[in-house]
Amino acid sequence: MDTFDAIQRRQSVRSYLPTPVPEGLLSRVLEAARLAPSASNRQPWHFIIVKDIGKREAIAKSGLYGKFMVGSPVVIVGCGDKEVSPKWYAIDTAIALENIVIAAAGEGLGTCWIGSFEEATVKELLKIPERYGVVAMLTLGYPKEGLDVNWKTLRLSRNRKKLEDITSLEEFGTPL
Ligand SMILES: Cc1cc2nc3c(=O)[nH]c(=O)nc-3n(C[C@H](O)[C@H](O)[C@H](O)COP(=O)(O)O)c2cc1C
Numbered sequence: 001m002d003t004f005d006a007i008q009r010r011q012s013v014r015s016y017l018p019t020p021v022p023e024g025l026l027s028r029v030l031e032a033a034r035l036a037p038s039a040s041n042r043q044p045w046h047f048i049i050v051k052d053i054g055k056r057e058a059i060a061k062s063g064l065y066g067k068f069m070v071g072s073p074v075v076i077v078g079c080g081d082k083e084v085s086p087k088w089y090a091i092d093t094a095i096a097l098e099n100i101v102i103a104a105a106g107e108g109l110g111t112c113w114i115g116s117f118e119e120a121t122v123k124e125l126l127k128i129p130e131r132y133g134v135v136a137m138l139t140l141g142y143p144k145e146g147l148d149v150n151w152k153t154l155r156l157s158r159n160r161k162k163l164e165d166i167t168s169l170e171e172f173g174t175p176l
Helices: 003-009 023-034 053-061 066-073 089-106 117-126 151-157
Strands: 045-050 074-081 112-114 132-142
Touching: 003 089, 023 045, 045 053, 045 066, 045 089, 053 074, 053 117, 066 089, 066 117, 066 132, 089 112, 089 132, 117 132
Parallel strands: none
Antiparallel strands: 045 074, 074 132, 112 132
16 A cells, blocks of 8 residues: 555544454554654663553543543553753654654554543553653554455545645735
8 A cells, every 4th residue: 555545535533343453464554663763863762562451541531531441452662761852852763653653544544643542540550761752552453343344435535734824925814
């Protein structure tokens, strides 16, 4: 699948098959994170792969909108080192997480970003050192519905701003 295809097919998946993610595929999407760009190449990120159901339940309980992580075989917790990159740790970690999202879509895997969690709870549960911030999490697994279902319709009907409303030529407000 080419990159643009993967970007078009991607959608937030909140319902997963219990099928485990093969280790080879997990390594591949993590490699996509490892290769991400970062400010001054500081690579301030650290990714915790959480498969344990007890841990997933505890994390899910800490937020309102991530309950479905209980049903996803893998949760990836994206942490950023504030000491290594005080200004850019969150952006760098987010870029790496999005690399995972796109790579996963290319492999037929579903993901969903999760920002709904209680950071202190997650840090304690996963023994994350003080200097790290928990930037965001991703669920990862095989979508219950499959990524191919109606993806064209989905793309067409997707609620996004129009390109002309989010772009300018040369100066803010001049139409492209
Ligand atoms: C930083 C970030 C945090 C998000 N947090 C959540 C979340 O906690 N729970 C959830 O169900 N979706 C979450 N989402 C997914 C968005 O709701 C979703 O990307 C958006 O509605 C667009 O839908 P799509 O991803 O299917 O295109 C988050 C997305 C981002 C980028």
